[in-house]
Amino acid sequence: MTANIEFIPGGTITSPRGFSAGATYAGIKKKSVGVLDLGLLVSETPPRMAAVFTTNSFKAAPITLSQQRLKTGRAAAVVVNSGCANAGTGEAGQADAAEMAALAAEKLGLSAEQVLVASTGVIGQRLPMEKIRAGMAGIIPSAEGGHHLARAMMTTDTGPKEVAVAASGEFTIGGVAKGAGMIHPQMATMLCFLTTDANIEAAFLAESLARAADVSLNMVSVDGDTSPNDMLLIMANGKAGGEAIGPDSPRGQLFQQALEKACIHLARAIAGDGEGATRLIEVTIKRAVTDYEAKRAARTVVSSLLVKTAVHGSDPNWGRILAAAGRSGAEMDARKVDISIGGIRLVADGAALPVDMKKVAKSLSGGEVNITINLNLGEASATAWGCDLSAEYVAINSEYTT
Amino acid sequence: MTANIEFIPGGTITSPRGFSAGATYAGIKKKSVGVLDLGLLVSETPPRMAAVFTTNSFKAAPITLSQQRLKTGRAAAVVVNSGCANAGTGEAGQADAAEMAALAAEKLGLSAEQVLVASTGVIGQRLPMEKIRAGMAGIIPSAEGGHHLARAMMTTDTGPKEVAVAASGEFTIGGVAKGAGMIHPQMATMLCFLTTDANIEAAFLAESLARAADVSLNMVSVDGDTSPNDMLLIMANGKAGGEAIGPDSPRGQLFQQALEKACIHLARAIAGDGEGATRLIEVTIKRAVTDYEAKRAARTVVSSLLVKTAVHGSDPNWGRILAAAGRSGAEMDARKVDISIGGIRLVADGAALPVDMKKVAKSLSGGEVNITINLNLGEASATAWGCDLSAEYVAINSEYTT
Numbered sequence: 001m002t003a004n005i006e007f008i009p010g011g012t013i014t015s016p017r018g019f020s021a022g023a024t025y026a027g028i029k030k031k032s033v034g035v036l037d038l039g040l041l042v043s044e045t046p047p048r049m050a051a052v053f054t055t056n057s058f059k060a061a062p063i064t065l066s067q068q069r070l071k072t073g074r075a076a077a078v079v080v081n082s083g084c085a086n087a088g089t090g091e092a093g094q095a096d097a098a099e100m101a102a103l104a105a106e107k108l109g110l111s112a113e114q115v116l117v118a119s120t121g122v123i124g125q126r127l128p129m130e131k132i133r134a135g136m137a138g139i140i141p142s143a144e145g146g147h148h149l150a151r152a153m154m155t156t157d158t159g160p161k162e163v164a165v166a167a168s169g170e171f172t173i174g175g176v177a178k179g180a181g182m183i184h185p186q187m188a189t190m191l192c193f194l195t196t197d198a199n200i201e202a203a204f205l206a207e208s209l210a211r212a213a214d215v216s217l218n219m220v221s222v223d224g225d226t227s228p229n230d231m232l233l234i235m236a237n238g239k240a241g242g243e244a245i246g247p248d249s250p251r252g253q254l255f256q257q258a259l260e261k262a263c264i265h266l267a268r269a270i271a272g273d274g275e276g277a278t279r280l281i282e283v284t285i286k287r288a289v290t291d292y293e294a295k296r297a298a299r300t301v302v303s304s305l306l307v308k309t310a311v312h313g314s315d316p317n318w319g320r321i322l323a324a325a326g327r328s329g330a331e332m333d334a335r336k337v338d339i340s341i342g343g344i345r346l347v348a349d350g351a352a353l354p355v356d357m358k359k360v361a362k363s364l365s366g367g368e369v370n371i372t373i374n375l376n377l378g379e380a381s382a383t384a385w386g387c388d389l390s391a392e393y394v395a396i397n398s399e400y401t402t
Numbered sequence: 403m404t405a406n407i408e409f410i411p412g413g414t415i416t417s418p419r420g421f422s423a424g425a426t427y428a429g430i431k432k433k434s435v436g437v438l439d440l441g442l443l444v445s446e447t448p449p450r451m452a453a454v455f456t457t458n459s460f461k462a463a464p465i466t467l468s469q470q471r472l473k474t475g476r477a478a479a480v481v482v483n484s485g486c487a488n489a490g491t492g493e494a495g496q497a498d499a500a501e502m503a504a505l506a507a508e509k510l511g512l513s514a515e516q517v518l519v520a521s522t523g524v525i526g527q528r529l530p531m532e533k534i535r536a537g538m539a540g541i542i543p544s545a546e547g548g549h550h551l552a553r554a555m556m557t558t559d560t561g562p563k564e565v566a567v568a569a570s571g572e573f574t575i576g577g578v579a580k581g582a583g584m585i586h587p588q589m590a591t592m593l594c595f596l597t598t599d600a601n602i603e604a605a606f607l608a609e610s611l612a613r614a615a616d617v618s619l620n621m622v623s624v625d626g627d628t629s630p631n632d633m634l635l636i637m638a639n640g641k642a643g644g645e646a647i648g649p650d651s652p653r654g655q656l657f658q659q660a661l662e663k664a665c666i667h668l669a670r671a672i673a674g675d676g677e678g679a680t681r682l683i684e685v686t687i688k689r690a691v692t693d694y695e696a697k698r699a700a701r702t703v704v705s706s707l708l709v710k711t712a713v714h715g716s717d718p719n720w721g722r723i724l725a726a727a728g729r730s731g732a733e734m735d736a737r738k739v740d741i742s743i744g745g746i747r748l749v750a751d752g753a754a755l756p757v758d759m760k761k762v763a764k765s766l767s768g769g770e771v772n773i774t775i776n777l778n779l780g781e782a783s784a785t786a787w788g789c790d791l792s793a794e795y796v797a798i799n800s801e802y803t804t
Contacts, residue, residue, distance in 0.1 A: 058728030058736045088721050090737065090753040123721020124754055228725050305707075306799055313800025319490050319525020323630050326460030334460045334490070351492040352526055391793035397708055398715025 004168045005258045007265070011164020012146030015174040016197040017239040018044045021145035023152035026135025028083035028121070028128055038135045039152035041193055042077040042108050047235040049075055050206035052213050054230035060087030061097040062117035063229060069101075069116055073202075078193060078233065079104035080118040081132065082155050082178070087228040088124040096127045103136045118231050120178060120190045121155055146176060153178035153191050156396055161269040167258040170251060171198035171240040175262050179220070179270030192217060192232045192266055198255055199238035200245040207247070208256050209234050216263035219295065219384040220271045221303040234259075271385035272367070276392030279369050281311055284383045285330070286374040293330035294382035300328035301373065302386035311369050312388035316360040318347050325373055338374040342366075406570045407660045409667070413566020414548030417576040418599040420446045420641040423547035425554035428537025430485035430523070430530055440537045441554035443595055444479040444510050449637040451477055452608035454615050456632035462489030463499040464519035465631060471503075471518055475604075480595060480635065481506035482520040483534065484557050484580070489630040490526040498529045505538045520633050522580060522592050523557055548578060555580035555593050558798055563671040569660040572653060573600035573642035577664050581622070581672030594619060594634045594668055600657055601640035602647040609649070610658050611636050618665035621697065621786040622673045623705040636661075673787035674770070678794030681771050683713055686785045687732070688776040695732035696784035702730035703775065704788035713771050714790035718762040720749050727775055740776040744768075 014021050023039035025031065051070050053063055069075050079100055086093045101115040108115070119127070150160035157178050164174040177192035200208075213232055238244075245251045272280035283302040288294035301307055304324035310317040318339050326332055339347035342363025346355045363369070369388075416423050425441035427433065453472050455465055471477050481502055488495045503517040510517070521529070552562035559580050566576040579594035602610075615634055640646075647653045674682035685704040690696035703709055706726035712719040720741050728734055741749035744765025748757045765771070771790075 056725060056728040057732075057734040058724050085721070088724055088736070088749075088752060088754070090751070123719070123725065228721075228728065305795075309796055309799030312796065315800065317525070319487070319630075322460050322490055323458060323525065326458040326630065330459075332459040335492070347490075349492075350490060352490070389796055391796045393707075394711055394714065394791055394793045394796060397711030398717065 003254050003257055005261050006166050008164040008166050008172070011174055012162040013041065013149060013174040013176045013193055013195050014143050014146035015164035016172040016195045018197060018237045019195045019235070020044065020141035020143055021149040022139040022141035023145065023148035024135050024138035026081070027131040028081055034151070036148055036152035037083045038081045038132060038139065039149040040077065040079055040104055040108065040139050040141050041149055042141055043195070043235050043237045045237050046074070046076055047237040048200065048202045048205050049233065049235050050202070050209045051234070052210060052232040054228060056228050056230070058087070058228045060085055060119060060228040061089060061093035062086055062119045063231065064094065065097045065101065066116040066118065066231065069113055072113060074114050075116050076114045077104060077108055077110055078116045078118060080149070080153055080191065081127070082153055083121040084119060084125055084127050085121045085123045085229050086119040086127050089126055092126060096129055099129060100127065100132055103133060107136055107139070116233070118191050118229070120153065120229055123228065146174065150176040156275050158273055161266055161273070163262045163265040165258050165262050167254050170242070170254065171196060173198070173258050173262045175266055177266040177270055179273060190230055194234040194262065196234065196236045197239040198236055198245055199240060199242055200236045200255060204246045204252065205234060205236055208259055211256065212259040212263045215260055216267040219299060219382070220267045221299055221384065221386045268385055271387050274387035275396045276390040277387030278390055279311055279367060279388045281308070281369045281371065281386045281388065282383060283386070284370070284372045284381065286372060286381050287378055288375050288380040288382070289331045289378035291380045291382065294380040295384070297325050297328040297330035297373070298382045298384035300324050301371065302384040305389060308386065308389035311364055312390050314361045314364040316341055316346060316357055316364060318352070321371060321373065322347070330375070331377060332375055333377065336376040338376065340372040342370055405656050405659055407663050408568050410566040410568050410574070413576055414564040415443065415551060415576040415578045415595055415597050416545050416548035417566035418574040418597045420599055420639045421597045421637070422446065422543035422545055423551040424541040424543035425547065425550035426537050426540035428483070429533040430483055436553070438550055438554035439485045440483045440534060440541065441551040442479065442481055442506055442510065442541050442543050443551055444543055445597070445637050445639045447639050447641070448476070448478055449639040450602060450604045450607050451635065451637050452604070452611045453636070454612060454634040456630060458630050458632070460489070460630045462487055462521060462630040463491060463495035464488055464521045465633065466496065467499045467503065468518040468520065468633065471515055474515060476516050477518050478516045479506060479510055479512055480518045480520060482551070482555055482593065483529070484555055485523040486521060486527055486529050487523045487525045487631050488521040488529050491528055494528060498531055501531060502529065502534055505535060509538055509541070518635070520593050520631070522555065522631055525630065548576065552578040558677050560675055563668055563675070565664045565667045567660050567664050569656050572644070572656065573598060575600070575660050575664045577668055579668040579672055581675060592632055596636040596664065598636065598638045599641040600638055600647055601642060601644055602638045602657060606648045606654065607636060607638055610661055613658065614661040614665045617662055618669040621701060621784070622669045623701055623786065623788045670787055673789055676789035677798045678792040679789030680792055681713055681769060681790045683710070683771045683773065683788045683790065684785060685788070686772070686774045686783065688774060688783050689780055690777050690782040690784070691733045691780035693782045693784065696782040697786070699727050699730040699732035699775070700784045700786035702726050703773065704786040707791055710788065710791035713766055714792050716763045716766040718743055718748060718759055718766060720754070723773060723775065724749070732777070733779060734777055735779065738778040740778065742774040744772055
């Protein structure tokens with residue numbers, strides 16, 4: 001089978017068959033035109049599910065709750081809010097998360113244990129439960145509701161992040177994500193939900209999701225900070241039929257590729273919409289000694305404040321790129337390193353080439369900046385995504401709660 | 403013996419007996435009033451020496467040269483320039499560093515092998531050797547020249563960083579440092595030179611320096627980036643006389659304390675003068691399980707962009723502090739954590755206390771901000787220093803080479 005994985009124009013998390021979503025404005029966030037802050041996602045039939053949660057020792061109440069409920073294997077819906085992270089809220093926050101799930105369950109005709117909870121926003125404040133109780137009634141889940149869900153998850157995001165891919169006419173994968181700040185591996189998203197109508201074995205679904213996260217959301221860094229609320233989730237309802245896909249199925253690889261394509265799309269969308277970002281930065285490490293080192297070097301370069309500020313100023317300061325790779329822990333011989341920016345090779349064997357720096361500076365001024373570092377040592381490669389650092393980032397984060 | 407370690411007002415690296423320093427303007431940096439960019443430090447008699455160098459795989463030419471020469475045990479002087487890092491300059495850069503040492507040796511009546519070299523400034527550009535040759539003649543080393551040396555090391559520093567401490571009338575330790583950007587453990591300085599007239603065993607000197615660095619310069623972070631040029635160096639000439647100080651000497655502990663006092667003073671000066679900084683941030687972790695975890699948690703919190711921007715905005719956003727500690731890898735139970743800002747406890751057992759947030763915000767507005775996080779688990783403590791992140795940092799680093 002030739003893999004034929006295509007983006008679906010205008011696609012979202014409800015593009016795969018059998019999923020409904022919806023959202024409302026409950027009043028958790030300050031109102032401005034078109035703001036939504038409470039959403040639901042539900043599978044019409046019991047789905048298989050897999051998830052990756054934050055590795056931060058400080059975990060928000062909804063994370064603890066969702067981790068427990070995922071283990072039951074019976075979850076079928078997610079309720080999500082923005083504007084308040086329900087993190088650092090103690091026992092009371094746990095009760096609020098449980099009540100939020102119960103409210104969603106009642107509305108959807110499920111048992112409370114079948115509903116996962118996700119929250120994003122300010123840390124250390126209680127959820128306004130009165131508003132959530134009242135708001136829940138206003139949500140009308142539908143097969144077109146993915147776009148609303150995507151907007152209900154936004155905090156400092158400048159726009160919704162959505163994707164859907166069709167895989168060789170076999171099945172569809174859809175997703176929504178929110179990002180913007182406090183974003184760093186592991187894992188590099190605050191919230192990302194995926195759905196698929198593929199018929200897929202539960203164990204392979206979990207394995208596939210972890211692998212896809214490793215080359216996509218875990219390769220994004222906006223500011224080096226990780227959140228207590230990070231959650232990546234996939235629901236697979238099997239509506240596309242056929243034999244269950246497993247690691248040895250002919251369609252196993254197709255599923256993996258399609259999932260990675262969807263996740264990389266969302267990862268790039270999150271990186272490019274980093275708080276205050278004016279450019280998406282893509283850093284590729286080539287010929288590292290190990291995969292681990294390639295990934296680590298790519299993430300270190302894309303996370304470097306000095307690289308981020310240089311890109312912001314369209315400054316081809318390759319010394320900062322080399323210095324960041326050098327401190328990553330990846331084996332490196334500075335005398336062997338080649339560096340290209342926007343396809344123009346400006347460093348060979350660790351020394352500057354006589355290139356037109358104005359051309360390089362120009363390639364740093366576009367919406368997407370590509371930096372390639374060839375270590376010329378081994379065979380491992382990796383790509384990471386980030387964004388430039390602007391004065392706007394400082395402004396956003398200096399004035400977030402006050 | 404009661405330790406009596408006092409700062410010497412106006413003290414500098416030439417405060418200990420038997421050291422001379424001097425500097426000139428050679429034309430490496432763009433001229434503005436009072437700028438110096440080439441300096442010398444020399445011991446009148448052959449000193450004992452110890453050093454800590456950058457751990458970055460990408461090492462500048464002067465680092466490679468100085469590492470080799472330190473091993474001979476015969477080094478007695480350092481020549482330093484600012485404005486150009488002589489990093490990423492290949493074989494030609496190695497030759498430039500060697501010539502710079504030879505020029506200094508000729509002037510000082512030493513052999514070239516006795517001179518170490520340090521450079522700081524832009525990466526990827528060759529040293530202007532004509533200017534260095536001409537400039538060397540203008541340096542007049544003297545016992546008052548430490549202040550000039552401190553200024554000759556500055557890049558984006560807003561002022562010189564100098565210290566001298568007198569230890570119970572027994573001996574003196576002096577030092578100069580430059581910092582400002584590309585500063586992160588290990589090690590958290592670009593350049594720091596120390597001198598002492600203490601008579602001290604070579605092995606104990608090296609051990610003492612490493613221990614002092616671990617609680618001072620290695621606990622500073624401005625932007626998470628490390629430099630290819632970092633160097634911390636101490637020369638001990640024994641002019642204070644007495645028996646050689648070793649690990650078991652009565653004065654061994656006095657020396658360690660005095661050295662740490664001097665290094666912490668310089669570390670704080672570097673942190674408070676971080677590029678674009680308006681506040682020094684001091685983060686203390688208490689009752690961590692291990693020393694390593696305490697250090698790591700303190701450094702992670704002080705390095706967090708979200709904490710740095712919150713402090714910049716005088717925003718008592720303790721959730722970001724907790725989240726940064728949580729991702730540090732230190733063992734933590736969020737339900738046991740206490741957090742104080744400026745001496746005001748605002749979180750107990752992981753939940754917010756009803757305190758006057760305006761008071762807390764006010765304590766975030768001073769020149770020095772103290773954050774204490776008590777993990778309430780073990781007995782280990784650590785302190786780290788950093789600074790707030792301002793739009794000015796972005797401006798400085800977007801426009802550095804262009």
